[in-house]
Amino acid sequence: MRRQSRIVASLLVLACASSGAFAHRKFNVHDDLLAYPQFRIKFPDGFILESQARAFLEQAPYSSPDLNDISEQTPLKDESEESIRDGSSGEKAKFSYEELSLEGQRYLCQIPVVEDGDSNRTKVEVNEEEERKELARATDRGLELLREMEGKCLYYISGWWSYSFCYMNQIKQFHALPSGGGVPNYPPMEDHTTHSFILGRFPQEEGQDEGKGAKSGKSSTELAELQTKGGSRYLVQRLESGDQCDLTGKNRKIEVQFHCNPQSTDRIAWIKELYTCSYLMLIYTPRLCNDVAFLPPQQEEVHTIECREILTPEEVTGWQAMHEYQLSQQLVESAEAPKHQVIGGIEVGAQRLVGTEGKRIEKGRVASIGEEKVDVVAKRVNGEVQLLSAEELKKFDLDEAKIEELRKKLEEWAKGKDWTLEIVTGNGAYLRGVVDTDEDEEDGYENEEGETDKREQRENTQETTGQPGQPGHQEETESGQAGHPMDDRSEDGEDPDVDGSEEIFKDEL
Structure with missing residues (x-):
């Protein structure tokens, strides 16, 4: 690739040297001195026979030859003429010719000569x-x-x-x-x-009013x-x-x-x-x-340098066979084009990642307050403890050892009172413990002093169990479920729908 760059650069320098067009451009400090005239190099499909290439290289520079004047004719004359003749209507452009060697292959390069439009001083x-x-x-x-x-x-x-x-x-x-x-x-x-x-x-x-514009005599x-x-x-x-x-x-x-x-x-x-x-x-x-x-300046004309392979008559058959093979490969590749659009390396709509059996995307669900479902996992009624069986716990994806540990903590916290351990599902799932209070304590909460004691008890409960997302969750960490916050959800005794006051904690799963 480095060698190719050097050869291309040499061709461009030669092309610039053969043109005096830039010499008559008006100088500007912002202009690129090597930017004009502009050239591009093309390697079109086609070839030229070695005998014809030698004839072009030996002729006078900057001439406009006609292939019909060449004594040696070959069956591939039309292909050669297409590469050498200028595409303009009826006019023959002037070219210089150079031989290019690239990766072991010889090329004949046709360099257009840019005419000097201001050669006449008058x-x-x-x-x-x-x-x-x-x-x-x-x-x-x-x-x-x-x-x-x-x-x-x-x-x-x-x-x-x-x-x-x-x-x-x-x-x-x-x-x-x-x-x-x-x-x-x-x-x-x-x-x-x-x-x-x-x-x-x-x-x-x-004498003209300063507020109104006027033309001067200049x-x-x-x-x-x-x-x-x-x-x-x-x-x-x-x-x-x-x-x-x-x-x-x-x-x-x-x-x-x-x-x-x-x-x-x-x-x-x-x-x-x-x-x-x-x-x-x-x-x-x-x-x-x-x-x-x-108007803004128009884009400068770009002159094309065409380079075609130089072949001997013996190499023509192999070149044609290779050319036909490459065309057939292009047809095969175009036929194998993906049916779906590819974006970021992913074929959109092909259902390779999702959409087939076993690769379904779970539909999203918007949870609201009325969608929570409560199931009793364990409870203590009149001193008798009732627990779900191991098989029933597996349905809720609960660990039996974890439930037993929470049951013991509820027993310790309730101090002989009845309690209920519930699993709440909806927008997520968590365990909730509810401790019943005695009727005497409920009556005591109705006076002001009782209300103060209840608030203090609630604050102490929050300090002990911790709030979701806050430190201080010591009891839950000891139970082996770090990261599942417990919360205090005490209900006021004034709620007519609740029989008695309840002390509540929750353990999110």
Whole structure:
């Protein structure tokens, strides 16, 4: 690959050396000196016989040969002519020919010769005169197109400062009021309590009202100038007579550049202070695009260098067989194209990952308050403990040892009272323990002191068991189920639907 790059680079250097087109391009500091003329290298399907290639290499450089003049004719003459002749209508282009050796294979490369269009000195002088006339015409036309902006103002906001550009009037720098409270967001409204500065004024006739634009007696070349940069042309107007600068003692001045932009409305692209009290403003406008002189530069023509294999008559049969094989392989590969679209390496719709038996995606479920299901795992009624069997526990995916451990903790916590251990399923699943209270304690909770004691008991319970997602879950960690938070769900004794008060904890699965 490195060798190929060196050979291609050599061909491009040779092609550039054979062309004087760039020598007459106008110099610009932004231009790439090696970018013009532009070439591309193609390796089309086809070949040329060795005898014909030798004839092209031995002829005079920069000529336009005709294959019909070659004495040696072969049955493959049509293929060779297709590669060597220029595709233009009836005209023969000039080419130079070089032999290229790439990975052991020889190629004949046809390099187009780019004609020097300004070889005649008289023609150059005529072109310069025509160019001066064209520039003057484009300047007049540009000012005529910009005249449609009269009476309109453009605004630009940059930090503390805002700028207004009113064509044929003035350019002003000011601080804008903050939006809100009746102040619109756009256009920015000037804050008259701060200083503002006129950066430049358009030239006007004596006695003309300053608020209205007017044409002065100056010529168009004095009012505006057409400049070229990087192949694109734009109109420049230099405005003076701004407010006096405190640092220099001179009036402020600004240069305004109007660029064609067909995909934009009239807008200020940016404004810069190049040096003290001297500014540059760039304006994009589609108005100038109505004149071809201001349109963006067209893409440069790219010249094609064609390189074809050089074969001996003995190698032709093998080349044709290989060419036919490659064509058949392309047909096979195109026939084996996937039926479904491939995105990110995944064939969409092929059901290789999901969609078949055993690869179904479980449907999502939105849980609400009314969808919880409660089943009793164990309970103590009048001193008798009732537990689900091992088989029934497996249906709920519960560990028998875990249930036994929780039962003992409930016994210890209940202190002889009845309790119930439930499994709640719905939006997830968790175990919930409910401890019944005595009727005497319930009556005691009805007074204020009892209410205080109940709140203290609830807070102590929360500190002991811990809240979901909070530290302090000591009892549950000791039971071997770390990460399953326990919660206090005490119910107020005032609830008419609950017989007596209950102390509740839960253990999420």
